[in-house]
Amino acid sequence: MRLRTLLLLAFALLALLPLAVTVPFASRRIEVTFSRELAARADSAAALASTELDRLRAEVEQSVTACAADPLTESVALQLESGLPPAADAMRGVAEGRPLTVLTLRDASGVSRSSAFLPARVGDVEPGLSAVRPGDAPVVVPVEVQNAEGVQLRPALLAARSVEAAHGTATLVGGQVLDDAWVSRLARFTGARVELQGPGLASAAAGTAEGRTVRRALPLGPAELTMAVGSAAVDETRTTLLRALLTAGALGLLLALVAGFLFARGITRPVEALTEGVRSVAGGALDTRVPAEGSGEVRVLVDAFNRMAEDLGHATRALRAAEQAAAWEGVARSLAHELRNPLTPLQMSLETLLAARKARDGRFDVLFVESAPAMLEEVERLRRTIDAFARFARLPAAQLEPLDLTTWTEQALGLAGARPGVALRWEPGPPLAVRADRDQLAQLLHNLLRNAEEAMPSGGQVTVRTRADGNRAVLEVEDTGPGIPADARARVLEPGVTTKASGTGLGLALGARIAQGHGGTLEVDAAPGGGALLRLRIPREGAAG
Amino acid sequence: MRREALLLVLAAATGSEARAAARARDGGTLRLAVLPEVRADRWGETPEGAVLRALVAAPLCRVDPSGRVQPVLASIQRTADGVSVVPRPGARFSSGAPLAAAELAQAWARAVERSPAARGALGPVRELAATLDQQSRGKAAALVLPLAHPWPDLEVSLCHPALAPVLGDGGGAGIGPYTPDGAERGRAVPAFPEGRPHPDGFQISALARRAAQRALETRSAQVLLGDGGDPAAPALFATYLVSRPAARPVVALLEPRLDRPALVRSFVGTPAAAMPGLLPPSLGGPERPSAAAGSPARGSGSALLLYTADRPAQRAVAQRLQILLRDAGVSLTLGARTPEALDRDWRAGQGDLALRSVLLPPAPAAALSVVLDLAGDPGTSRRELAALGALGDERDRAARTRERALQLAATLPVLPLYVEGLRARLDPALVDMRRDAFGLWILDDAWWP
Numbered sequence: 002m003r004l005r006t007l008l009l010l011a012f013a014l015l016a017l018l019p020l021a022v023t024v025p026f027a028s029r030r031i032e033v034t035f036s037r038e039l040a041a042r043a044d045s046a047a048a049l050a051s052t053e054l055d056r057l058r059a060e061v062e063q064s065v066t067a068c069a070a071d072p073l074t075e076s077v078a079l080q081l082e083s084g085l086p087p088a089a090d091a092m093r094g095v096a097e098g099r100p101l102t103v104l105t106l107r108d109a110s111g112v113s114r115s116s117a118f119l120p121a122r123v124g125d126v127e128p129g130l131s132a133v134r135p136g137d138a139p140v141v142v143p144v145e146v147q148n149a150e151g152v153q154l155r156p157a158l159l160a161a162r163s164v165e166a167a168h169g170t171a172t173l174v175g176g177q178v179l180d181d182a183w184v185s186r187l188a189r190f191t192g193a194r195v196e197l198q199g200p201g202l203a204s205a206a207a208g209t210a211e212g213r214t215v216r217r218a219l220p221l222g223p224a225e226l227t228m229a230v231g232s233a234a235v236d237e238t239r240t241t242l243l244r245a246l247l248t249a250g251a252l253g254l255l256l257a258l259v260a261g262f263l264f265a266r267g268i269t270r271p272v273e274a275l276t277e278g279v280r281s282v283a284g285g286a287l288d289t290r291v292p293a294e295g296s297g298e299v300r301v302l303v304d305a306f307n308r309m310a311e312d313l314g315h316a317t318r319a320l321r322a323a324e325q326a327a328a329w330e331g332v333a334r335s336l337a338h339e340l341r342n343p344l345t346p347l348q349m350s351l352e353t354l355l356a357a358r359k360a361r362d363g364r365f366d367v368l369f370v371e372s373a374p375a376m377l378e379e380v381e382r383l384r385r386t387i388d389a390f391a392r393f394a395r396l397p398a399a400q401l402e403p404l405d406l407t408t409w410t411e412q413a414l415g416l417a418g419a420r421p422g423v424a425l426r427w428e429p430g431p432p433l434a435v436r437a438d439r440d441q442l443a444q445l446l447h448n449l450l451r452n453a454e455e456a457m458p459s460g461g462q463v464t465v466r467t468r469a470d471g472n473r474a475v476l477e478v479e480d481t482g483p484g485i486p487a488d489a490r491a492r493v494l495e496p497g498v499t500t501k502a503s504g505t506g507l508g509l510a511l512g513a514r515i516a517q518g519h520g521g522t523l524e525v526d527a528a529p530g531g532g533a534l535l536r537l538r539i540p541r542e543g544a545a546g
Numbered sequence: 547m548r549r550e551a552l553l554l555v556l557a558a559a560t561g562s563e564a565r566a567a568a569r570a571r572d573g574g575t576l577r578l579a580v581l582p583e584v585r586a587d588r589w590g591e592t593p594e595g596a597v598l599r600a601l602v603a604a605p606l607c608r609v610d611p612s613g614r615v616q617p618v619l620a621s622i623q624r625t626a627d628g629v630s631v632v633p634r635p636g637a638r639f640s641s642g643a644p645l646a647a648a649e650l651a652q653a654w655a656r657a658v659e660r661s662p663a664a665r666g667a668l669g670p671v672r673e674l675a676a677t678l679d680q681q682s683r684g685k686a687a688a689l690v691l692p693l694a695h696p697w698p699d700l701e702v703s704l705c706h707p708a709l710a711p712v713l714g715d716g717g718g719a720g721i722g723p724y725t726p727d728g729a730e731r732g733r734a735v736p737a738f739p740e741g742r743p744h745p746d747g748f749q750i751s752a753l754a755r756r757a758a759q760r761a762l763e764t765r766s767a768q769v770l771l772g773d774g775g776d777p778a779a780p781a782l783f784a785t786y787l788v789s790r791p792a793a794r795p796v797v798a799l800l801e802p803r804l805d806r807p808a809l810v811r812s813f814v815g816t817p818a819a820a821m822p823g824l825l826p827p828s829l830g831g832p833e834r835p836s837a838a839a840g841s842p843a844r845g846s847g848s849a850l851l852l853y854t855a856d857r858p859a860q861r862a863v864a865q866r867l868q869i870l871l872r873d874a875g876v877s878l879t880l881g882a883r884t885p886e887a888l889d890r891d892w893r894a895g896q897g898d899l900a901l902r903s904v905l906l907p908p909a910p911a912a913a914l915s916v917v918l919d920l921a922g923d924p925g926t927s928r929r930e931l932a933a934l935g936a937l938g939d940e941r942d943r944a945a946r947t948r949e950r951a952l953q954l955a956a957t958l959p960v961l962p963l964y965v966e967g968l969r970a971r972l973d974p975a976l977v978d979m980r981r982d983a984f985g986l987w988i989l990d991d992a993w994w995p
Contacts, residue, residue, distance in 0.1 A: 086811055086812070088812075089812040089862065120812070120862060120865070121862065121865035121866040121868065121869040124812055125869075145869070145872075147865055147868060149879065149881070149882065150879055150880075151848075151868065151872070151878065151879060152868060152877075
């Protein structure tokens, strides 16, 4: 993984870590706080409901007491035993203007005789009212509530008072039905969802409590009043807070990534440039320099690298100059040697002729005739030597073209042939596609064959073979001569170095330059039979690697 | 039958002159205090509404307490196969248009569409709808009603207030001793066939019960309609619980729990009486149930009861039935309707049960004709009426009618509940007041010193 990626991940991790620690903790704290708030709201709603019930009890008690003292109630009560019974709804006039939704006058036997709100029950023992006793505190009992849709049982808060009738005591029962309207009022008053229900009773509910709910129940005789507060508002607040926290975290993460990217780029760019520079220097580009970016240790490192590259360039150039000087020394030595060898006999022949001429020796002509050819031969030798050095110096750049090394070698051998006494053996390998300069390759093969023939003055066998060696094509020329001593193998490819009595020492050096021009090498080795083995390696075209 | 027709003609020719001679004096305004429910009775279907409505829309004829039929707007003459209704010369609408056979036919065609009393009264007429339709387009002077079978009580039936001729559907413009002068007043009509009414006019005040009672006590009003009444007067405004065949089990659950006297005492008020039979006691119907209705049982299910919203007694009874059926396990929904809507909806198939109140004619057979119309079974109605009409003797017919009414009570989907009389109080200073056989006061004869 790249350094820049690692740095980015590190920054992201650093940004996320506080968030991962903070959010659960904050969420838990918010949850605890809001749960307490919810419970407090439910308790408050229950307390308000209790207060409302207390107020209602007092109101019912007061209203029923006032109704019992109403002259109209007394008048209706007095009719109970008369021949003209009161109208079923005679109590309606008593209830008018009073906060009552139940008002029934019962005779001594408990039969409803007049009712303001349920006259249809007159003549019956109205269920539920028997539990209400005169003088007692208001109690909640189930009463019938009639409308066009039918008759329902609803809880009602009722109180009873005795009323003097003609022959005995009648009972006035009144109060308020805890109906939908009352439940709605209570829901508005408390801000909670209010549910009133009980076995066999028509249930009433009002208000809303969404989300998780916290409930408080108040028993009301046969019914139960439930106050529920919902967590919807609290949940919304909590969600908003958490969302804000996460948004801030996400923003922080984004900023951390941007900052990390910029920081990583500041650090890694000089390092990457340094890495690239090292690769270039390793590839031979000694003049490579890394731009001086960054600061601190990275800057010191870059400066050191640049200095090292500069020093290496200087040293390499000095070494190359020394090598060139050494090479030129060898060439000069070889050239001096090659030139000195014919010059000495030439000088001696000319001095002999001059002496004979000066002495007016009669053998002058004979001597001249005998010496002239030898002198010409030495001059010719000088010319060949000079030509060889000229070719070495003028070797042009290789004009590479595709060819099959095996096929080309076979054709070249067919044209070359061998001198008498030397057997040429051809061992073709597989087709070897290479890119090569045909003329230079022919020069190289010629030099190798000539080198082999010269190594075997008394004859022998020269074996030429091609083969593949990985991504290299190999051309080998092996002779059965005395071979090249191991200590001389490293130098025979230098110009002017030869192990033969006669020779310029440029043939193999020229071959080595041709091999180098083809991206390959010329190697000197020993043949298994003791002779010399010269091996050309050049890249194969299309081979991997 | 021929002798009765002759008597009718004679009475029509001489009645008005004879009564006019007995009048002490004319003048003054008759002041009426009416309760809201009476004012709401646009078509005069209740006794109180009928009294009020008769001021401006008199019936075709009157039946006096002795049973004699006296023509008011028309004379009724028997023909070979029915009767011929001949409008009287002075019978003119307030617009001045004379009452002709076509107008009468049109008025009755509208009446039978909204009133079971009108349908019951004209029940024996052969092909009633076609007959009325045909004669409403003619220009005959007399309306001829062919009968499907002999029906001696047709004259009594035709005197029903529900058949008082009116123009249009508004329930207003009829032919009465007074002509409307605004919504609350009326002026005497000098050319009224029965003669000019004693008061010069009338004035109506719609008041709450206590205010109306106070108005009568202080003599601010001379007639109070909607409160009080004479228990001894004929009570013919009968209320029945009619049911669909599918609702008969509900009625069976209700009947054992039904205490009619208590129902009347607590929820209907006086003047009213329990009515255990199809005919009210004033027409010879039973005053007590014939046999125990069985022990109360419990059931289940639900039903819709239609009732008339503007009638407090009916609403109270409907609520009582709801309570009784709840005790029986049945959930009863109450559907309040106007009288016209109730009749229309019930005939259209709405509701499982309905409270139907109808002013019965003061003759047993004619009353049974109305009850049979409520039952909604034309076949039974035709068969029963034909058999009763064949009895020429009035006593035999009445006795046979009572007998059949008792027998039919067990099979007809009509449960009799109670019967009410006219709720009215009069200023004791009013003199020369008389009732007809329906138990309704005739106010155009009223005068006071």
